[in-house]
Amino acid sequence: MLSIATWNVNSIRVRQAHVRTWLQTHAPDVLCIQETKATDDQFPAAAFEEIGYHASFAGQKTYNGVALLSREPLGAVEAGFFGDPEPAQSRVIAGTLGVAGVRVVNVYVPNGSEVGSAKYAYKLEWLAAFRRFLESRHDPSEPLVVLGDFNIAPEDRDVHDPAAWQGQILCSEPEREALGAIQTWGLTDLLRQHEVRGGLYTWWDYRAASFRRNTGLRIDLILATAPLVPRSTEVAIDREPRGLEQPSDHAPVVARFA
């Protein structure tokens, strides 16, 4: 039994207590977090060590930042990825779960701002570079999990109002094709192994009472290679922390493996 989770926390310093409580309640083997918005010297590692979690982190000032919180120290921890077009942006951290031999790659994909903008072009370039990294450094026959905030809703059933979002950032065809190319390499969206329904979201805008009205998107994904797909027993989106005081705008997602 193995469980691996992802959560965009939107500032680890603000969300520290939420994350601690969630870890104590759910006890995943690894929690991948994104948007820590903290430099490495600011990262509150002791708060997690106190409750039995080892922290590996790669941060920068103000923006981005990723971390791995794990019950056991991870092997071969690497920040960034080979071929990263802008290594100064802290968007990837990876480590290996020793017992299971599972490589865990935690990603914070660029948001892209607006279709047609310079940031959008960078998002597509980043996704292509990440696919080349997978090809050059990994093999689809290895047990590999790639998870995090992809900032892409894979299909219309992952969007509360597909007509309104059609062609918009997070939903545009080029973004979906870039994600599709990563999946074609050999990664499966595990939630869709268990669930065909729409209306399952991981992010709700802070504005316009989006969570209460459930006007969300599913943009936080857990992808895995073929050896892990038959071992996938469950993928759960935990909406509970989104309803707390001062929440992250994203919900945690957990995958369990036999």
Added chain:
DNA sequence: ATGGCTGCTTTGAGCAGA
């Protein structure tokens, strides 16, 4: 149609997020 909320920043209006 717009902006709606939140976090951060050599602190306070502007950027970025999604």
